[in-house]
Amino acid sequence: MKKFLTIFICKLLRFAGKLIGKGSSKPGQVALKLCPDILSRVQLPKYIIAVTGSNGKTSTVEMIAHILTQNGYSVAWNKEGSNQIEGVTTLVLGSATLGGKVKSDILLIESDERFARYTFRYIKPTHYVITNLYRDQLTRNGHPEWVYDALADSITDGTQLILNADDPLVSSFGHGRNNVVWFGADKLSSDTETLDSVYNDGAYCPVCKSPMTYTTHHYNHIGHYACTKCGYKRQNTQYTITSVDLEKGEMTIDGKHTITLALKSLYNIYNILSAYTVASIVGVDGAKIAADMNNYVLKNGRVITFELGGRQGTLLTSKHENSISYDQSIRVASACKDGCDVMFIVDAVSRKYFTSDVSWLYDIDFEMLDNGSIHQIVLAGKYVNDLAVRFSYTDIPDSKIKRFEDIGEAVDFLNSDRREYIYVITCFSDKGKFLAKVKGE
């Protein structure tokens, strides 16, 4: 009876919340108060797929859901992206019958890496994807060892781990375990021999803390590594990116499935590969997955194309206070070959709380924009001066940089007879202020 009531109330609150456009964690929060172990009382589907990691979770989950749905599976997943236990509870109870049976073939959960141990106390994933982990970012979020323990605690014996072999921190979760599926990329034409990034998460072996060596870097600490002392090294992969042509916008998986990329970035190809891996494990044919991923445009609103006068552009949603997410977007913009302009907007640092801390700007690798293809850099928003000070520490010539406190004035400046492509890089909290002034697609 308690189960029935809890599920009923959760569904009711979820329905009411949808009507008034409220978030999806509240119903789960109430349900957990009414019945703290409600998640252990529901009957779950055969496949419980969890995705966690520092970056790419939301996109990967959306891609997995897309592929599986396209291939006839019913998937319960947290579209709203609320990825802590309350949001997951809302998802599970919302997808269950009043008797407590989840009706879908597959339960697909995005989980915050810091809170995975709470989320998976009652729900044991059958398949558990870890996309990537950044120690720098973990440090910002809390003590790195604590995050490791939190994640390690959420992995149980019956779970098949699906790990990014190119990430030494992620791979350490598979160290000494049997049931692991590895995905990763062969040496790519865009690789570098030495690390060309400010992040150095791969400097030391996660197992014995001795120095590590890399034969190739895909980006940041993602690459082919080996410990100089204990023998810990990159594992061979079962699902592999065999080639990438970012200029053409193509990737090939396992030497035979070529996918055209809607977003030409290395981060995107890893998200596609992890979705490919999961869908393959569930039983979808590789050629079918590749067709479903071909030119796939994410629906989560993180990448939005727009027109400004006669100019084309893309808004890349990043997260203020999260240097890695900026890094990803800057990498996309810096790869443009035909010349482009890049605009940064920092108007409200956070949409959740008031802060004017801009120290995170100093963790972002703006130096990547110091190349001939980037013509103008436009800085805008209330924090334009902080942005300008940050740029003064780069080698980018000051003549390339324009500053506007008013976002409208910055847009007017870009709305010129120039033809270069425009990239706008900003946060959820500020992107609407830009989009209101252009014609979005």
Ligand SMILES: [Zn+2]
């Ligand atoms: Zn070692």
